[in-house]
Amino acid sequence: MKKQVNYDVLTECIIAILSGFILIIKVVNGSYLDYVSPKFKILLIIAGSLLVGIGMSRMHSVWKNSYNSHYKRYLLLAIPMLMLIIPHNSIAASSLKNNYSPTQVNVNKKEKKPSDGVNSDSDKRQKQSGSRNKSNADNSSFDTSQKDNSTAGNPKTDSIDSAKQNKTDFSSLGNKSQASDGNTQLSGLDTQAKKITVSDKEFYQWISELYNNYAIYAGYEVSIKGMKYQDDSISGDKFAIVRLAMVCCAADMVPCGPICQYDKTGSLKNNTWYTVTGVLENETVGGQMQIKLNVKKVEEATAPDEPYIYPY
Amino acid sequence: MIEKIQIVIIAGFMDAGKTTYIKQQLKNSEEKILVIQFEDGEEEFTEDNENLFLKFDREDITDLAEVIKKIDFEVRNNECDRIMVEWNGMLDFQIAVDIFLSHTLKQYSHIENVIYLVDIATGLIMIGQTGVEPITQIMNTDYVLITKNEEKKDINKVRQVKQAFRSMNPDAKVFTSKKKINEKIWKKKDLPIYYFLAVLIVVGWYIFLAPYIEMGGFHFNQWMIVLTAILLEGIPFLLIGTFISAIIQVLIPDGYLEKIYPKNPFWGILTAVIAGFFVPVCDCAIVPVAKGLIKKGVPFGAAITFMVVTPIVNPIVIVSTYFAFNGDLSIVGTRIGLGILCGIVIGIILSFDKAPVKMKRYNYDRICKNCMQSKDAVTRKQKCFAVLKQTEDEFYAVVKYLILGGGISATIQVFGKGVTTAAGAWPIPILIIIFMIFAFLVSMCSTSDAVVAKSMLNQFSIVPIMAFMVFGPMMDVKNYLMLSNGFSKKTVLHIVIVISGVCFGVLILFYLFGGESLL
Structure with missing residues (x-):
């Protein structure tokens, strides 16, 4: 009997092998970082290889006739794979950021219920994070609930924001790495001129370094790049210069960065990248110390290569 | 033509x-x-x-x-x-x-x-x-x-x-x-190509419409990215989980586990808890094993303990929970602890309660194409093929639940903010029940449910999330269907009620003893 191709099995093989390659390619070119944090690298490679293996192993059945088909179930795997390919080609990074900050500001993973009141909530979290970071007595959290963003000065984001409950937790993210930070060598430090130029790559390290060793760096002139972010408690002439920290995956982004004091805040656009230069000061919010930049200069900047930062 | x-x-x-x-x-x-x-x-x-x-x-x-x-x-x-x-x-x-x-x-x-x-x-x-x-x-x-x-x-x-x-x-x-x-009977079926065309059309519209949808303040793009992220996180665990489970099913001879399992209720329950750590089988594949145990004379209570504990203390589940919650050992530990506690209590209750266990005469779980394939597999090469085929079949069978669960979770996160903000403030016992029902309905595989659970942590406290992660592996729609395949309706209902009741009780205790402050 003449051999004929079984298209059902062929589809099965192709989808499995392609899916496997998509996962591996995503890891190799680094675009998986748009969705998950770097710790998933090995897992994704294993999964990709398994899929390729499965596809290869089915090859021998391509010449075998079969009646009932499973196209639908292969299509099931095609869904996540298409989703992996499409947004990446069609959506620019900027629109992605537009989505996340500040309209969708997820909180630190330790954050839970929306607060009934800022105080009680931050007290609770203070306790929680305190128990997690026993070494750090002055662990601080900055938590706000947003109901109205009318002072932000950007009509478009205002309308999107107003109905949403947003919170941000700027510094508790930094706690984890503090132990090792005391003697970290970070670039951009000029002790003589008392200047710190924070590079894109070291954004997160510097934020936690400045926060944890505030005493050393107080009064330094810090130059840092991030997005302008405002919400309920950071409004008026204050804003925060933030980057989105991906704790685990895109489902838990946290805006992270220092508060800035600037009299021309109203002229800055939300969700736009700025390089802010200011003097490091502090401020006490809800009984907790926060680092703050007293802004001297603001320049519009281009987005960094990697849109997100990965604290863990 | x-x-x-x-x-x-x-x-x-x-x-x-x-x-x-x-x-x-x-x-x-x-x-x-x-x-x-x-x-x-x-x-x-x-x-x-x-x-x-x-x-x-x-x-x-x-x-x-x-x-x-x-x-x-x-x-x-x-x-x-x-x-x-x-x-x-x-x-x-x-x-x-x-x-x-x-x-x-x-x-x-x-x-x-x-x-x-x-x-x-x-x-x-x-x-x-x-x-x-x-x-x-x-x-x-x-x-x-x-x-x-x-x-x-x-x-x-x-x-x-x-x-x-x-x-x-x-x-x-x-x-x-x-x-x-x-x-x-004479009606033509849709050609498979239509499904692909449908997908292409959806994709095309998506690319075309996405900017307009976004303008309306409808965060579709964000929804896509959150869902993709959840899937990208869950799929590796699901694949590795089904792979290891397939290895076990193909390489361990049928009935081997049943033969070596202790028949005494006490040792049975203890073995169930310990064995779980070494048997990387998720909840999707555990029901047939548990049924086999009961048939071979293992006490009912012990077998059910084995069924409910294994999917939680399974090494892959532990790793995925650890990853999803950022290496937070307290969450991993709590999940394991609560799972074991529930399992032991369930085992004890079912051991002491004298309700008759009725099994059906016929049982199809074991008669499946792949089991046949795996039995035919003698040489190493054949066994490799059998393992991969089994992995594929099981993966396809459960990946839909991951997509469904991820979709619901992404929707809640992106669109349901207002609702969940209100719901987040509801009394915890009610939330526990809601999350138990949610876990039951979405039927996620325990190897990847932590990922979805984690993504809901933004809106809900840890106690209902824990309910999702503890109850889900023990009992859900697919487990229920598999159980009703082997047991009489009364027995299945009995098992479901005991498991749900114990789970709810344990979680309430967890809440009362300060589960909220876990984070």
């Missing part, structure tokens, strides 16, 4: 009423039908001038080329509009495929539908006793018709049959009335 001749294959056991059914079709049809019989039924066809008849018996099947030649000759010499095949209930369906999808016959005909007829009274018992061949037919069938059900009294029985068939071939539609199935 010339329209190909439609072939409908009628399969089923000898006394399922195939001949009667085909006769009715012939009577009602104006067309010239070629009837090909591979069966020596009690009922014979009376030859008539309108239709054509061809008959093969068991010896003929040994030479397929000859069979194909004869059919080809018949079709070419006598024009016919349609072909109906009466397929022998004890013949492997692959043979039918080899005949009718052969190069010769494929040129001018194609199999339109396969219909499996099952006698309501005896069908299920027959299927359970006759081995592999009937299963190959059921797995390939498009429609199932329950016959000899004229009185239509036995609703329970119909449900049993439906359930049994769903476990063997989830795509087959089961009918009880001939009228309804008659509308379907």
Whole structure:
């Protein structure tokens, strides 16, 4: 009997092998970082290889006739794979950021219920994070609930924001790495001129370094790049210069960065990248110390290569 | 292109009423039908001038080329509009495929539908006793018709049959009335290409419309990214989980686990808890193992403990929980601790309570294509293939639950902010119940449910999330279906009530003893 191709099995093989390659390619070119944090690298490679293996192993059945088909179930795997390919080609990074900050500001993973009141909530979290970071007595959290963003000065984001409950937790993210930070060598430090130029790559390290060793760096002139972010408690002439920290995956982004004091805040656009230069000061919010930049200069900047930062 | 001749294959056991059914079709049809019989039924066809008849018996099947030649000759010499095949209930369906999808016959005909007829009274018992061949037919069938059900009294029985068939071939539609199935049998199925086209159209519209959707403040893009992220996180765990589970199923001989398992309730429960750490089988594959244990005389309570604890303390589940919650050992520990606690309490309750355990006579879990494949696998190479095939089948069977769960979670996160903000403030006991129901319905595999659970942590406190992660692996829709395949309805209900009750109780205690402050 003449051999004929079984298209059902062929589809099965192709989808499995392609899916496997998509996962591996995503890891190799680094675009998986748009969705998950770097710790998933090995897992994704294993999964990709398994899929390729499965596809290869089915090859021998391509010449075998079969009646009932499973196209639908292969299509099931095609869904996540298409989703992996499409947004990446069609959506620019900027629109992605537009989505996340500040309209969708997820909180630190330790954050839970929306607060009934800022105080009680931050007290609770203070306790929680305190128990997690026993070494750090002055662990601080900055938590706000947003109901109205009318002072932000950007009509478009205002309308999107107003109905949403947003919170941000700027510094508790930094706690984890503090132990090792005391003697970290970070670039951009000029002790003589008392200047710190924070590079894109070291954004997160510097934020936690400045926060944890505030005493050393107080009064330094810090130059840092991030997005302008405002919400309920950071409004008026204050804003925060933030980057989105991906704790685990895109489902838990946290805006992270220092508060800035600037009299021309109203002229800055939300969700736009700025390089802010200011003097490091502090401020006490809800009984907790926060680092703050007293802004001297603001320049519009281009987005960094990697849109997100990965604290863990 | 010339329209190909439609072939409908009628399969089923000898006394399922195939001949009667085909006769009715012939009577009602104006067309010239070629009837090909591979069966020596009690009922014979009376030859008539309108239709054509061809008959093969068991010896003929040994030479397929000859069979194909004869059919080809018949079709070419006598024009016919349609072909109906009466397929022998004890013949492997692959043979039918080899005949009718052969190069010769494929040129001018194609199999339109396969219909499996099952006698309501005896069908299920027959299927359970006759081995592999009937299963190959059921797995390939498009429609199932329950016959000899004229009185239509036995609703329970119909449900049993439906359930049994769903476990063997989830795509087959089961009918009880001939009228309804008659509308379907000559109907063309959608070409698979349409599904791909549909996807392409959706994708095209998405690319085209995305910017406009975004402008309306509808965060579709964000939803896509959150869902993709959840899937990208969950799929590796799911794949690795099913892979290891497949290795176990293929390499460990059938019944080995049952043989070495202690028969004493106390040791049984203890073994259940400890063994769980070393048996990386998720909740999708654990029910058949637990059923096997009970059959082999392991105490009921201990077996159920094994069933509920293993999917939680399974190493892959531990790793995925650890990853999803950022290496937070307190969450991992709590999940394991609560799972074991629930398992032990459930085991003790079921050991002391004297409700009779009723198992069904027939049990299909083990009769599946892949188990057969894995039993055939002798050489190392064959075993590798069997493992990969088993991985694939199990992966495809559960990945839909991950997509569903991830979709719900992403929707809640992105669009449901207002609702969940209000719901987040509800009393914890109510949230626990809601999340238990949610876990039951979405039926996620325990290897990847932590990822979804984590993504909801933004809106809800840890206690209901923990309810999702502890109860979900123990009991959900797919486990329920698999259980009802092997046990009587009463027993299944009993198991479900005990598991849910204990889980709820343990979680309430967890809440009262300060579970909220875990984070």
